[in-house]
Amino acid sequence: MQVRVVNRKKGELNLPLIYLIITIILTGSAYGLFRLHSVPFLPCPFKEMTGYPCPTCGSTRMVLSLFHINFIDAFLWNPGVFLSGVAAVFWFGYGIISQLKRKKLYFSLSKREGFWLRVLLLGGFMINWLYLVIAGI
Amino acid sequence: MSSCPFCGKEFDGDPATCPHCGQVIHKSGQGESGEQMTPPPAPPAVPGMPVPEGEKSRKIVPFEDPDAGFFNGLFDTIKLALFQPSSFFSTYRFDGSIGRPMVFALVVGWFSAAVGVLWSLIFNASIMSAISRYIPETENAAMSRLGNQFMFSSIGGIVSLVIAPIAIVLGLFIMAGLYHLFLMMVSGAKRGFETTFNVTCYSVSAKLFMVIPFCGGSVAWIYSLVISIIGLSGAHETDGWKGAFAVLMPFVLCCCLVLLMVLFFGAAIAGLAAQN
Numbered sequence: 001m002q003v004r005v006v007n008r009k010k011g012e013l014n015l016p017l018i019y020l021i022i023t024i025i026l027t028g029s030a031y032g033l034f035r036l037h038s039v040p041f042l043p044c045p046f047k048e049m050t051g052y053p054c055p056t057c058g059s060t061r062m063v064l065s066l067f068h069i070n071f072i073d074a075f076l077w078n079p080g081v082f083l084s085g086v087a088a089v090f091w092f093g094y095g096i097i098s099q100l101k102r103k104k105l106y107f108s109l110s111k112r113e114g115f116w117l118r119v120l121l122l123g124g125f126m127i128n129w130l131y132l133v134i135a136g137i
Numbered sequence: 138m139s140s141c142p143f144c145g146k147e148f149d150g151d152p153a154t155c156p157h158c159g160q161v162i163h164k165s166g167q168g169e170s171g172e173q174m175t176p177p178p179a180p181p182a183v184p185g186m187p188v189p190e191g192e193k194s195r196k197i198v199p200f201e202d203p204d205a206g207f208f209n210g211l212f213d214t215i216k217l218a219l220f221q222p223s224s225f226f227s228t229y230r231f232d233g234s235i236g237r238p239m240v241f242a243l244v245v246g247w248f249s250a251a252v253g254v255l256w257s258l259i260f261n262a263s264i265m266s267a268i269s270r271y272i273p274e275t276e277n278a279a280m281s282r283l284g285n286q287f288m289f290s291s292i293g294g295i296v297s298l299v300i301a302p303i304a305i306v307l308g309l310f311i312m313a314g315l316y317h318l319f320l321m322m323v324s325g326a327k328r329g330f331e332t333t334f335n336v337t338c339y340s341v342s343a344k345l346f347m348v349i350p351f352c353g354g355s356v357a358w359i360y361s362l363v364i365s366i367i368g369l370s371g372a373h374e375t376d377g378w379k380g381a382f383a384v385l386m387p388f389v390l391c392c393c394l395v396l397l398m399v400l401f402f403g404a405a406i407a408g409l410a411a412q413n
Contacts, residue, residue: 011234013330015330019310019314022307022310022311025303025307026307054390056390114324118322
């Protein structure tokens with residue numbers, strides 16, 4: 001794996017910053033609904049039909065736990081989505097630093113490393129789903 | 138065996154157009170084998186945007202061409218995206234700036250949403266008038282409830298048009314992000330995020346099917362998925378199944394919405410069949 005710091009080109013998109021703005025808008029709207037006690041609880045069609053949770057089940061309850069600043073409960077509702085959120089926070093932070101410093105990180109993975117990264121992500125996804133099924137989320 | 142100067146795929150014989158991308162082929166000579174073909178003229182560069190090496194043979198999307206004019210470019214792009222998606226996404230450039238494609242998606246998406254709201258108002262009004270015929274005049278409370286529901290749905294429709302531009306932009310970024318992430322998962326993202334985003338913007342053209350009353354929304358949704366699959370595989374020059382994976386996986390993961398749609402349509406068709 002190669003990691004290099006390179007200069008950002010003029011006019012180059014800063015994706016982490018764009019997605020940070022989108023996340024702020026969506027989280028703000030969700031928090032507004034939460035404060036108004038009108039968070040729409042939509043039943044999961046997958047769970048309704050099969051009786052088993054889908055890979056994203058528990059996400060709404062996880063967000064509500066976060067609004068109550070209860071990180072442990074939030075993690076237990078859906079560890080995969082929670083850890084993705086933590087990763088996103090680091091990505092947003094990187095976006096802000098990248099914008100301020102006018103530099104960005106350049107990652108290069110070999111084919112073998114790319115393959116094992118995919119295996120790791122797929123494995124994590126399946127383990128998370130298995131946890132949701134066993135825990136009866 | 139010859140190869141197409143536009144899409145680079147090989148074919149047999151001496152066709153006037155490429156069997157893969159449909160472009161007209163101009164030949165420089167009549168060779169016996171491995172014929173040399175004249176490459177297409179270099180497309181005009183987008184002002185201020187460097188042309189990457191792999192994209193030099195691609196043309197500029199009419200809507201992004203400053204010489205085409207706003208409405209001419211808009212109509213030409215809609216025509217290409219709707220009726221020749223395969224050729225459009227494999228021969229035009231999609232790695233440029235995201236501003237102009239976003240304007241395209243906003244114009245087309247907002248117009249389609251406005252038509253959708255108009256149809257729903259007409260549909261609700263006709264339902265209201267049909268129901269009112271069967272409610273006795275003494276049932277004032279029921280009539281007033283129906284009237285309120287109609288009023289709230291009308292106001293909701295108009296409010297949704299006001300917030301539609303924000304929702305369209307947010308939706309474009311969310312969908313393009315998911316598509317690109319899933320393309321990366323299967324090594325299908327041969328080009329940058331801009332390409333995925335621009336394909337997502339131009340696939341909004343399918344929403345124009347909303348002009349068809351009743352079934353227009355479903356047709357638009359299904360055709361936009363089809364255009365997105367063709368678009369991602371054409372613009373990223375990757376396999377069709379990778380494009381399909383990237384477009385369909387978000388729906389599979391998001392609570393199996395596709396399965397729900399299939400069940401819904403299956404139940405509707407079964408219901409109609411039972412009535413007949």
